[in-house]
Amino acid sequence: MKAEYANPFIRAASEVFAHETHLKMTRKSLELRKSPMPSRPICIILGITGPIRGQVVYSLDEGFAYEVAKMMLPGKLPAEIKKLTNSAISEIANMITGKASIDLAGEDHTIELTPPAVFTGERFHMDFLSIPTISLSLISEAGSIEINIALTEAQG
Amino acid sequence: MKTAMIIDDAAVMRLRLRDILEPRYEIIAEAEDGVQALSLYNQCRPDFVTLDITMPKIDGIAVLQGILLNNPQAKVVIVSAVGQKQTVFKALSLGAKDFVVKPFDPERVRTAVDRLFAKTLT
Ligand SMILES: [Mg+2]
Numbered sequence: 429m430k431a432e433y434a435n436p437f438i439r440a441a442s443e444v445f446a447h448e449t450h451l452k453m454t455r456k457s458l459e460l461r462k463s464p465m466p467s468r469p470i471c472i473i474l475g476i477t478g479p480i481r482g483q484v485v486y487s488l489d490e491g492f493a494y495e496v497a498k499m500m501l502p503g504k505l506p507a508e509i510k511k512l513t514n515s516a517i518s519e520i521a522n523m524i525t526g527k528a529s530i531d532l533a534g535e536d537h538t539i540e541l542t543p544p545a546v547f548t549g550e551r552f553h554m555d556f557l558s559i560p561t562i563s564l565s566l567i568s569e570a571g572s573i574e575i576n577i578a579l580t581e582a583q584g
Numbered sequence: 585m586k587t588a589m590i591i592d593d594a595a596v597m598r599l600r601l602r603d604i605l606e607p608r609y610e611i612i613a614e615a616e617d618g619v620q621a622l623s624l625y626n627q628c629r630p631d632f633v634t635l636d637i638t639m640p641k642i643d644g645i646a647v648l649q650g651i652l653l654n655n656p657q658a659k660v661v662i663v664s665a666v667g668q669k670q671t672v673f674k675a676l677s678l679g680a681k682d683f684v685v686k687p688f689d690p691e692r693v694r695t696a697v698d699r700l701f702a703k704t705l706t
Contacts, residue, residue, distance in 0.1 A: 443687075444687055447687040448687050497596070500596060500600075501596065501599070501600075512595055512599070515594050515595040515596040515597075516596045518594060519594040519597055519686075522594070522638060522665050522686075523665040523687050525665070526638070526666045526667065526685075526686065527665065527667070529666060529668055530667050530669075533668040533669070533670065534669075535669055536670070537668075537670065538668055538670045538671055538674075539668065540643075541665075543593050543638050543639055543640050
């Protein structure tokens with residue numbers, strides 16, 4: 429695990445949120461953990477393969493998820509926004525990871541992303557990789573998001 | 585009116601692309617994974633498609649190859665978050681007409697699509 433994996437995600441998250449929601453995200457904390465296990469009730473998991481591999485786990489609470497979806501869907505009715513909330517936050521996670529992957533891949537490599545998978549509920553009945561993880565917390569005036577980056581360089 | 589198919593696993597993106605394109609183009613199909621994309625493409629033969637890359641079952645690069653195998657004249661605009669240099673290069677060299685990186689401005693998508701049907705200057 430390298431600390432420099434954090435910066436591409438911080439940059440990508442600020443740009444994606446600014447573009448999609450007009451929210452200004454600021455880094456509140458950065459800490460090391462033993463796995464990317466999320467600490468908020470909604471989580472979005474993306475797998476990464478290639479020269480750098482592992483998982484990126486985004487987590488946030490329902491209130492912020494709804495706000496993000498609302499800002500991404502101006503002019504839509506509340507019922508429609510509710511129905512599309514999981515899709516909206518998954519796509520935010522996809523765009524952040526996609527943007528960060530441009531920096532991680534560099535000029536000569538390709539990093540593949542899996543489609544985002546969303547899970548909700550206070551308890552996650554699943555195994556997360558035991559990979560040293562950088563846990564970022566980014567805050568805005570409408571809420572905050574945790575980004576757990578569990579990546580390693582592929583061997584060989 | 586030219587017809588379009590939108591291929592993206594995110595419902596929010598399909599809705600947004602529909603809102604951007606609909607005044608000028610007729611959206612005749614939407615697909616949310618690569619398998620559905622290939623079978624719907626062959627059924628409805630749209631004038632162009634917007635194609636995501638990161639999707640379940642079959643990814644967009646394989647869908648692009650499948651569509652072009654079936655119709656070498658197919659007009660495909662990639663709309664994807666994976667703007668890595670090698671990925672963009674691969675998609676364009678396989679035959680995609682343009683590569684729009686998410687997040688995008690609506691105008692960028694409109695321009696990419698309008699250009700597909702612009703009369704070439706002689
Ligand atoms: Mg996708």
